[in-house]
Amino acid sequence: MYGNAYIDPNDKAAMMIAGEDPDKLAAFEARIARGEKIEPKDWMPKEYRKQLIRMIEQHGHSEIIGALPEGTWITRAPGFRRKLALMAKVQDEVGHAQLLYSAAETLGKSREAMINDLITGKSKYSNVFNYPAYTWADACIIAWLIDAGAIINQVANAKGSYGPYCRALDRICTEESFHLKYGHDNVVTLATGTPKQREMVQAALTRWWPPIMHFFGPSDKISNHTEILMRWKVKMASNDDMRQQFLNMYVPKIWDLGLTLPDKNLKKNAEGKWEYTEPDWEEFKRVINGGGPCNAERLAVRRDAEERGRWVREALNTADSKYIVPLA
């Protein structure tokens, strides 16, 4: 019961939608149950709008910040073909941010406000991009396994309820599937290469495993937003379910390459579920709240880019600017 009826303060979902018009809310939820897409001009609960802005904006930030660890390897990628491929991948990731910011803008938050919240540290972005890419192998592990995790999440959520986000995710997934193949090819090359190359890729995998386990979000027991987001089909699977899907698809591939994972408890049980050591959620919280090894460096790069790009934005916003050449 919503509207003016008594709301149990322990019922998180009910508290989030308290005060909404019960008829409108029921019609909205019926549309979602029928699998219809919600479009920007449609009525939506305030909490739906707020949650979508938060999630899509954080996703957009993850894409542009995510371009940084791999981006540092463009000039040092082994061989011209890999340089070209990595350059194209990094460019794609930044393009994904453009798509996502456009989707979030349809909900009423300006791009300037989103970028401002990123560079002032108010808004979050994916934990994984706060770790350094020490070697070429780190960049390869990112391209294979972080992109793999992202695809699992995005393919599921592309079937969700908010039209602009789903359409952006469809396009992103198509590009990400190339990234995944590129990353896999690089990791296979290293894993089947010289002893030094194998050592390098194993060390990178060992470094990246804990952040990758964190990537899918906190365990369902402690996730804040999953219940309401799944109710409204923004998230199409819980954090733990996505993590399970990832383990199911990628642990066998990793083991097939003769690589090992730094978790002695990792195994598939008799029910077909993966068991693993509980990730360190304190470390996760520290990293997503600004205390990771690279948070300060990543935000400093974005602040610098914001300053350096100011004249371009000002020129574009000035109708009679000397910088604007009319299109023929």
Ligand code: BYC
């Ligand atoms: N990192 O209630 P929960 C890419 C936060 S980029 C940081 O479970 P939710 C790529 C969460 O925001 C693709 N923070 O949250 C790019 C919340 O904090 P607030 C990245 C995280 O939203 C370049 C709190 O923890 N993918 O592939 O229900 C190169 C509680 O969590 C994380 C996306 O962004 C995290 N990993 O579920 C290469 C996918 N996890 O906001 C590759 C879109 C949780 O209350 N996002 N938090 O302060 C989602 O699907 C969901 O937001 C999540 C989390 C599954 C990540």
